[in-house]
Amino acid sequence: DFGERKGQAERMLGLMDVFLKNDPISLQKDILHHVEYTVARSRFSFDDFEAYQALAHSVRDRLIERWHDTLIHFKKEDPKRVYFLSLEFLMGRSLSNIVINLGIRDQFADALSQLGFDFEVLAEQEGDACLGNGGLARLSACQMDSLATLDYPAVGYGLRYQYGLFRQVIVDGFQHEQPDYWLNFGNPWEIERVHITYPVKFYGTVTDEFLNGEKCKVWVPGEMVEAVAYDNPIPGYGTRNTINLRLWAAKPSDQHDMESFNTGDYVDAVVNRQRAESISSILYPDDRSYQGKELRLKQQYFFVSASVQDIFRRFKDTHKKFDEFPEKVALQLNDTHPSLAIAEVMRVLLDEEHLSWHRAWDIICKIFSFTTHTVSPEGLEKIPVDLLGNLLPRHLQIIYDINFNFVEELKKMIGLDYDRLTRMSIVEEGAVKNIRMANLSVICSHTVNGVSRLHSELLRTKLFKDFYDLWPHKFQYKTNGVTQRRWIVVSNPSLCALISKWLGTEAWIRDIDLLIGLRDYATNAELHQEWKMVKKVNKIRLAEYIEAMSGLKVSLDAMFDVQTKRIHEYKRQLLNILGIIHRYDCIKNMDKNDRKKVVPRVCIIGGKAAPGYEIAKKIIKLCHVVAERINNDNDIGDLLKLVFIPDYNVSVAEMVIPGADLSQHLSTAGHEASGTGSMKFLMNGCLLLATADGSTIEMVEEIGQDNMFLFGAKAHEVVALRKKGPTLKVPLQFSRVVRMIRDGHFGFEDYFKSLCDKIEGTSDYFLLGADFMSYLEAQAAADKAFVDEERWTKMSILSAAGSGRFSSDRTIQEYAENTWDIQPCRCPF
Numbered sequence: 001d002f003g004e005r006k007g008q009a010e011r012m013l014g015l016m017d018v019f020l021k022n023d024p025i026s027l028q029k030d031i032l033h034h035v036e037y038t039v040a041r042s043r044f045s046f047d048d049f050e051a052y053q054a055l056a057h058s059v060r061d062r063l064i065e066r067w068h069d070t071l072i073h074f075k076k077e078d079p080k081r082v083y084f085l086s087l088e089f090l091m092g093r094s095l096s097n098i099v100i101n102l103g104i105r106d107q108f109a110d111a112l113s114q115l116g117f118d119f120e121v122l123a124e125q126e127g128d129a130c131l132g133n134g135g136l137a138r139l140s141a142c143q144m145d146s147l148a149t150l151d152y153p154a155v156g157y158g159l160r161y162q163y164g165l166f167r168q169v170i171v172d173g174f175q176h177e178q179p180d181y182w183l184n185f186g187n188p189w190e191i192e193r194v195h196i197t198y199p200v201k202f203y204g205t206v207t208d209e210f211l212n213g214e215k216c217k218v219w220v221p222g223e224m225v226e227a228v229a230y231d232n233p234i235p236g237y238g239t240r241n242t243i244n245l246r247l248w249a250a251k252p253s254d255q256h257d258m259e260s261f262n263t264g265d266y267v268d269a270v271v272n273r274q275r276a277e278s279i280s281s282i283l284y285p286d287d288r289s290y291q292g293k294e295l296r297l298k299q300q301y302f303f304v305s306a307s308v309q310d311i312f313r314r315f316k317d318t319h320k321k322f323d324e325f326p327e328k329v330a331l332q333l334n335d336t337h338p339s340l341a342i343a344e345v346m347r348v349l350l351d352e353e354h355l356s357w358h359r360a361w362d363i364i365c366k367i368f369s370f371t372t373h374t375v376s377p378e379g380l381e382k383i384p385v386d387l388l389g390n391l392l393p394r395h396l397q398i399i400y401d402i403n404f405n406f407v408e409e410l411k412k413m414i415g416l417d418y419d420r421l422t423r424m425s426i427v428e429e430g431a432v433k434n435i436r437m438a439n440l441s442v443i444c445s446h447t448v449n450g451v452s453r454l455h456s457e458l459l460r461t462k463l464f465k466d467f468y469d470l471w472p473h474k475f476q477y478k479t480n481g482v483t484q485r486r487w488i489v490v491s492n493p494s495l496c497a498l499i500s501k502w503l504g505t506e507a508w509i510r511d512i513d514l515l516i517g518l519r520d521y522a523t524n525a526e527l528h529q530e531w532k533m534v535k536k537v538n539k540i541r542l543a544e545y546i547e548a549m550s551g552l553k554v555s556l557d558a559m560f561d562v563q564t565k566r567i568h569e570y571k572r573q574l575l576n577i578l579g580i581i582h583r584y585d586c587i588k589n590m591d592k593n594d595r596k597k598v599v600p601r602v603c604i605i606g607g608k609a610a611p612g613y614e615i616a617k618k619i620i621k622l623c624h625v626v627a628e629r630i631n632n633d634n635d636i637g638d639l640l641k642l643v644f645i646p647d648y649n650v651s652v653a654e655m656v657i658p659g660a661d662l663s664q665h666l667s668t669a670g671h672e673a674s675g676t677g678s679m680k681f682l683m684n685g686c687l688l689l690a691t692a693d694g695s696t697i698e699m700v701e702e703i704g705q706d707n708m709f710l711f712g713a714k715a716h717e718v719v720a721l722r723k724k725g726p727t728l729k730v731p732l733q734f735s736r737v738v739r740m741i742r743d744g745h746f747g748f749e750d751y752f753k754s755l756c757d758k759i760e761g762t763s764d765y766f767l768l769g770a771d772f773m774s775y776l777e778a779q780a781a782a783d784k785a786f787v788d789e790e791r792w793t794k795m796s797i798l799s800a801a802g803s804g805r806f807s808s809d810r811t812i813q814e815y816a817e818n819t820w821d822i823q824p825c826r827c828p829f
C-alpha cells in the first residue's frame, strides 16, 4: 500500500503551498485568519493583545515550517548531536527575536501597519518566559540562539515550569515576591506533543534477579509520573535551521495508581493524581544555595530521565550497536543540576540494555562534558545520601560503584594520601553523608569547562586542584558570550541600523568579528553625531519608563549609570550605594561654584534578591531609603538621582542596557565566574566601570585599559587583604558613610545594623572598605571622561567595536570544535 500512501501524500501536497508566502496581502490574510479561527475573535473587533496572539500564530506557522525541514534534514543526515541539558532557560520574549531571525520582521511590520497596528506595540503585549534565575539561565538562551544560527545539530532539554521566577514587587521599599503564572495567557511559542511522553520512576526498591543466567538489578519503583514534551522551536539567523528546545511537563501517569482506584475513594484518588504535576510546577528562586530539598531532586531526575529516554529512542531508531553511541551523542551538563544524567545513562546501559559495566563505563567517559558556573566551594551542589537513596535507590548504588572504582584507581595513582582521597571522593563523609555532584561530574566527564580564563585558573588551582593535578587534559575554558541578535538587533534597532550603515553590511549579525571595522571611524565626527543621537533616543525611552514607573523625571543630560543584576553580597551593590551616599554628602558640602562642576548622574539599580536572602533584601531596602532622601532633596536637584527599577528581567534589560552611559560590575575580584551582563552593555557602547574579575579581564585586552574604568584589588591580592583582618585600613570616607547609615540618616537604623556590621571590622569579607578609595577614584575618572563628549563618544565606539569576542557565536564554535566534536549540519533552503 506504499503506492497508495504516496499517491495520497502527493494529493495532500498539491493542496498546500510549498511555503507560506510573506507578501503583505498573504501576511494580512494570515493574521486575520488567526484572529477569527485561532483567537476566535471577530475580525472586525479585536484589541492589541488579540492582534498580538494572531500575529504570533502567523509567525509560528512560518517557524514550524522551517523547524520541520530542519528536523527532517537532521534525521536524514544523522550527524553527531549535542544535547544541552539545563534546568534553566531564561528566554524572555520571543516574537521580535523570531521574526528577526526568520528575516521577516519588516514584512510583518508593513502588513500590520496596513491593518492599523504597530508591530512594536503588539510586541510589548508579550510576557516574558522567565524559566531561570540569572546569568546561567540567560547564557543557555543565548547559546541556543547561536547553536541554531551556526547550524549545529543541537537539542536543548529543560523543564517547563508553570511558575517562572517570581515577580518582584516593591512595597514601601521592601521586596515582595509574587507568583509568575506565565502560562495564564497561553504560550504560542510552544508545541504540545501529547504523544511524546515517557514514564519517570521514583522511590521503591532494587532487587537482584537472574536474566539468561546473569545476575542483574531490577528497580521496582514506588511512584511513576509521565513526562510530556513541549517543543519550543529556536530559529537561527540567516539560515533555515530551526532547532528544538524540548521542555518537559509532569502529568499523572495512568499506569501508576490503578490500585488506589480499586481500593480507595475515587475522588481522593483523582485529587491525589494532581500531585504529580507539582514536579514541574515551580522554578527554585535561589541561584546558588542548595538545601537538599526533595522536590528539587525530583525535578532534576524528572527532566534528566525523560531526556535520556528521548535520546536513547532517537539513537535506537537508526543504530543497533551501543559502541556507536559516542559517535552520535554529546551530552552537555549545564552546571551540576543535570548531573544525575550520568547515573541514569549508566543505569539504562546496565539494567535495560544489559551492557557490561566495563562497556557502559567506557561509553560514559566519552559522552559527557561539564561546565561549571561558580567559583565558590559553597556553590557546589551536594545531595544528602539518605534523600538520594530513598528517591533513587538504584542511582545511589551506581554512584557508589563509580566511586569505588574511582577511589581504587586513585589509590594506585597517588597512594594512600587519605586527605586527598577524602577530598576527591564523590561521597562526603560527616554527620550528614552527601553526594558531591561536582566531583561526580568531573570524574565522569571528558571535559570540564570554566566560563572565563580567570575562572578556569581558579578551578585548576583551587576548586578542582586535586582533579587538575590528576587529569590536566580535562580542563578547558570557554569564555561566555551573548547573542548580538537579541542584545543589539532586537533591543537596540537604532544602533543596529547605524552599525550596518557604517560597516556597509549586515553581515556582522552573523559574523560579529566584523564589528572591529567600527574602529576605523572611532574619531569620525559624522559617526560621533549619529552615535550620540542613538544614545539619546535610547535614553529617552529609558527616562520615559522611569517616569511612568516611579513618577521621577530625570534629566537626559545626566550620566545614566546602571547596575542591574541579581542582588548578591559579592556583586557589591552595597559598594555602589555607599558611593552614592558619599557623592550626595560631597555635593551637600559644596559651595555654589563647586556644584557647577558636578557631573549630574542618574544612578539606576535593579535586580532580584532570592526570597530567603535577608542581607540582599536589606540592600534593596537601603537603596530605596537613600533614593527617597536624595530624590526629595530640592537642594540637590538634577545633580543626583537614584532609581530602583523593580522586577528586572530580560525585557526590562532590553530597554535599560541600550540607555546606559555607564555600567557597573563591582564583584570582589575572584568571585564572578564570568559575568555576561557586562558583555551586553559593552556591545551597546556603554562604558564599563569594573573590577578585574571574570570576563572583564578579557575585555580590557580587547578594548584597552584606557577605554574602561577599572578599580579594586586583583584576584590574587584579595586573599592577602583578607588575611590582614582587623589591621586592614579603611578610608575615612568609608567609615563616614557607614556611620551615616548607622546614625539613622536614612532611617531604619536598627534594620540596617546587621548590614553595616557585615562590612565593618573583621567581617568585611567582600572588601568594600579596602576597595572604596579605588572605587571613588574610578568614579571620578568616569565623571571627567563624561564631560569631554568627544572622548566619551570615542570610548563608547571603541567599546562596541571591541565587543566581538563576547558573542556566544564564538563560545559555541569553541564548544563545538574543542569539547563536543560536532559539525554544522545546514538545512538546504
Ligand code: CR1
Binding pocket: 134, 135, 136, 137, 139, 287, 288, 373, 374, 451, 480, 672, 673, 674, 675, 676, 694
Ligand atoms: C555566574 O555567577 C556567569 C554565569 C554564566 C553565573 C556568572 O558569573 O556569567 O553563571 N552562575 O556562566 C550562576 O548563575 C547559578 O549560577
